[in-house]
Amino acid sequence: MKQVKKAPDAFSGSVGLAIAGFGVEFKSDQPGIISVLKNRYPEFASAAAAGHRFETFEVSGRQNPFKPAVVLSGSSLKIKRGDFEGVLDLGKGSGTLKAAPNEQCLDAFLRSLISFLLLRSSGFMLHSAGLVKKGKAYLFLGKSGAGKSTLSKLAAASGAEVVSDEINLLRFEKGHFRAYGSPFWGEMRSDGRQGNWPLGGIFLLKKAKINRVGEVRAGEALKLLLRCLVNFDKSHAAAELVLKNASRLLAKAEFSRLEFSKADGSFLGLI
Amino acid sequence: MNLQIRKDLAYRRIAGELFIVDSAKAEMHELNGPAALIWEGLAAGKTERSLISAITAEFEVDEKTACEDLEAFLKTMQKAGLVSSVQPR
Numbered sequence: 322m323k324q325v326k327k328a329p330d331a332f333s334g335s336v337g338l339a340i341a342g343f344g345v346e347f348k349s350d351q352p353g354i355i356s357v358l359k360n361r362y363p364e365f366a367s368a369a370a371a372g373h374r375f376e377t378f379e380v381s382g383r384q385n386p387f388k389p390a391v392v393l394s395g396s397s398l399k400i401k402r403g404d405f406e407g408v409l410d411l412g413k414g415s416g417t418l419k420a421a422p423n424e425q426c427l428d429a430f431l432r433s434l435i436s437f438l439l440l441r442s443s444g445f446m447l448h449s450a451g452l453v454k455k456g457k458a459y460l461f462l463g464k465s466g467a468g469k470s471t472l473s474k475l476a477a478a479s480g481a482e483v484v485s486d487e488i489n490l491l492r493f494e495k496g497h498f499r500a501y502g503s504p505f506w507g508e509m510r511s512d513g514r515q516g517n518w519p520l521g522g523i524f525l526l527k528k529a530k531i532n533r534v535g536e537v538r539a540g541e542a543l544k545l546l547l548r549c550l551v552n553f554d555k556s557h558a559a560a561e562l563v564l565k566n567a568s569r570l571l572a573k574a575e576f577s578r579l580e581f582s583k584a585d586g587s588f589l590g591l592i
Numbered sequence: 593m594n595l596q597i598r599k600d601l602a603y604r605r606i607a608g609e610l611f612i613v614d615s616a617k618a619e620m621h622e623l624n625g626p627a628a629l630i631w632e633g634l635a636a637g638k639t640e641r642s643l644i645s646a647i648t649a650e651f652e653v654d655e656k657t658a659c660e661d662l663e664a665f666l667k668t669m670q671k672a673g674l675v676s677s678v679q680p681r
Contacts, residue, residue, distance in 0.1 A: 539609075557601075560602035560614075561602040565604065568606045
């Protein structure tokens with residue numbers, strides 16, 4: 322990773338984001354990262370964002386290794402990939418980020434950071450589709466090909482609000498799980514929006530010829546839940562948290578199986 | 593029986609089944625029935641004799657069957673790298 326020389330006309334800027342209730346602020350004397358963040362997350366910009374502040378520096382670097390490594394040592398969190406390295410003192414809430422000024426890089430960094438924070442807030446970042454119906458959020462778990470994007474597009478075409486067609490954010494607050502608006506999307510490539518909704522239920526997703534809702538065993542739900550978890554922290558402490566949070570989610574949320582037809586959005590009537 | 597559970601594994605009984613997360617290998621294992629009972633016994637440092645007693649009491653099998661089940665399970669767990677031998681003190 323090579324540091325990019327600062328432009329002669331020194332730029333000073335900052336951007337604050339609020340994602341899943343976590344404030345993240347980036348400051349830089351260079352224009353690239355701030356500009357990319359402002360363009361990429363317009364719906365999640367927040368002047369009041371606080372909590373985690375990063376002094377950012379633009380670097381050039383390749384994505385290899387592609388998978389971020391997340392390591393917590395004492396109160397120092399390090400999130401690293403070929404094209405970024407973020408170090409955050411969790412006690413002080415401040416740190417540095419050296420990153421390539423492009424969307425893919427900053428998206429990967431934010432996913433890694435937010436997934437880490439969610440797990441420690443009794444929550445999850447989940448590969449899933451998320452919809453809002455009658456003021457409640459419903460998540461649809463499925464790995465690639467399960468139908469998350471198809472279901473999301475059908476729901477949107479039927480007038481339902483889609484929270485994300487790819488990655489949804491859950492937090493446990495005051496005894497209940499809530500889904501938060503997500504900036505992380507798949508095929509639909511929406512910006513998303515800030516907001517949060519009480520969790521109405523979780524469905525295991527399956528494409529079928531007819532729409533049907535069925536029961537699901539807790540063990541089966543847990544297995545898919547863990548497979549759909551977005552988590553780059555491979556520590557023992559993270560694994561303990563995953564099981565603890567999953568146990569709570571299984572106890573608090575209603576899990577069902579949704580078989581749905583890609584003919585139209587009529588499956589919404591079953592939710 | 594000089595075996596112990598790997599210290600870096602996370603496990604928890606959820607909805608009656610025992611789930612083991614091996615974060616180093618990004619793997620998950622699911623145990624139920626006697627297997628879960630043995631795992632929890634190992635975690636609690638129980639002896640082979642007390643594990644066999646627990647299996648016979650819980651699952652209404654004779655001692656010979658319990659002994660064979662225990663041996664087979666431990667071999668499987670060793671092969672999967674979830675438990676390892678320890679030197680007796």
